[in-house]
Amino acid sequence: MRLRRSLPARSLFGTLAALSVCGLAPEASAQVVEVDLNGAAFHEPSEKSAMTVYNPGATLTVLPWDWLSVGVHWEADIVTGASEPVKAGPLASPDVISQASVTDTRHLVSPSFTLSRKNTSLTASYTYAAESDYQSHSLAVIAGTEFLQRNTRLELSYARGFDKVCNVAFPRNRDPSVRAPLDSSTGCFTADANRQSLQIDLDTFGAAWTQSWTPVFTTQAMLSFGLQNGFLGNPYRGVVIGASGQVAQEHHPENRARFAGALKAKYFLRGLDMMVGGSFRGYRDTWDIQSQTYEIEAERYMLPWLRLAAKARFYNQTGALFWSDDYTGGEPTYGPRGQYWSGDRELSPLKSYLLGGRVLASWKGTRDKRLAGMLLDFAAGASLDVIQTDLEDFTLAGKEPDDTTAFVLGLSIHGGF
Template identity: 40%
Template sequence: YQAVNPGADVVSTASVRDLRHKANGGLLFRHGDSTISGGFTYSTENDYKGRNVSLGAHTEAYEHNTQFDLSYAKSFDSVCNRVQPSSATSTRFLALENSDGCFTDDPLRTTKPIDADSFQASWTQAWTKIFLTQLVYSAQLLNGFQSNPYRSVIIGQGVKAAENHPENRGRHSLTLRGTVFLKPLHAALKLTVRGYTDSWGINGGNLEGEFEKYVADWIRLGARGRVYKQSGALFWSDDYTGGDAPLGPKGQYFTGDREVSPFTSVMAGARARFVVPTQGKRLARIFHGVEFGGGFDVVQFVYDEYTLAGISVGNARAYIGNLNALVTF
């Protein structure tokens, strides 16, 4: 197929510019060592609108050495998509060209719902003065439009269609974290192990380590690394037009999303945090405290099957930086 049809096997037409607005609010009730919280978040982008309601409960026991947390969140989101011909099937659907006309009365645009129910429970335990652990279980149920509306996939000789994902997805993860405080070094070592599985057939896991050290009372430096590996979705294929397994069609669904393919990622990064000394006084007679921080990560992806028109992707690397500031009154 590649010999007579050179070019990309996945085409994405998403706009490269977007503007996101977000507003949120919440309430918290505290009684003794227990708290109950609730919140609401609304966000909007050129082609996506999100609404989220959350509830949480927290309690502590055994002289605050044991903590339990429960949370639930419900999301009601909307995704912009193009209007498809009434007689067309999923193999003839066309991808969204751009976000022009989204969330307006444009007759060529429509919206697709996606709802999510998210649950989380955690147990945090301080075993000694220098050692603590945390066990976290998370689950999520999704229903609705989960494809990328901009992405097309070649599914046959000269046939290109908007990718088609299942509308339902259930996923679970279990995470165990451990932290050891190294008093002689004035530092902390953190280790994390996480396992993941979902109803699309993706199974994954990661191992992460982090080292943080105070080089002064007002400067904290850290370094971290992570290795992650996952299998591919049941409907994943790098070429739906045919070929020997693992290539070929995979039922009624097809995707161009490399994140549901089998792959491994390796991350390394560093971060720093600076606290402006106040010596118990307000800065400029206003601020209780001022903090600055930043970080930089490099992530290398190794794809087992995902290619660009049959050519392996060897330079799949991400560089991620962030800066932040915190001011308290």
């Protein structure tokens, strides 16, 4: 089911970011095949609405020539837990809040290729993802070039998404205030007369400038712009919009434009054999959400083959223009914000704090002396992030949610043949 809290984004913004950092993998010019296995476990403890997501993944990359690499990536989201299907504010009775079980599996497959000629590269990919109530097709392309003795790199990117979401087959002219939420994914993407598929169109444009100012100091500037059109709410989520307890399906605007810019810097401290870095990201959209993200990180070689890394991140955002914790009261503290209503905590004003650590072990062989007789390089890593969210204007019938702490464990293995 799609009724779950937002996990790390896998939108087209994420697709482009994943493609653009492919160049950060270990050097592969002398390799023919690379295999990457990874997995993550997300857990949000709660007395009544705990959520757990397992995210295994695998990537196979083949390099038949030095100018061509072909790859395929697979991953899955295995979701179990519970969530609240109805959002109510402080003026509603606590009895309106209940829990619904959440069980679903999402699969994603993404073939890609990269052409590299001298100082230029072109990467293109197709991604298909499907779950019981959501289907996605997307195309992405990134073109990059390097110059000034390869100290400067510029990238331009574009991605186009064609998504479908399952919903109740209500008439298009039915007033949103009397539309009932979707109760299950049964019958989705079939000829069931009680179900319909709604289109979501996604366009994302990106640009990046990476500059090596000295052998130990590098910066990166990024800009992105995205357009979303279609059904942008959660079909399962209901919102109490009347003092009598009337519940209607979440109703969001059908159009959204998103703007983001980021600056990153990394500096290598030779005396300490350590890298330190920091970044800032600003975001704004036409729903009037504004956010700022600040992050610092450090990574140090403890041994020639062992690295330890740590990071800290602070995130702050305003609420959407139409956000209210209670759509049944009077303005301005509570009450409707125009013609839309939402129960999505990600649209409310909030802050979040992240602390994380990572350990990475890596070894390199040669063609004459391979690791274990077959590997040119091998790496294994593990990471742990702890995320605390401060919901400033979000309650469940006046009670603060207890599912505001999350733990993310990650594991990865890389082998080059």
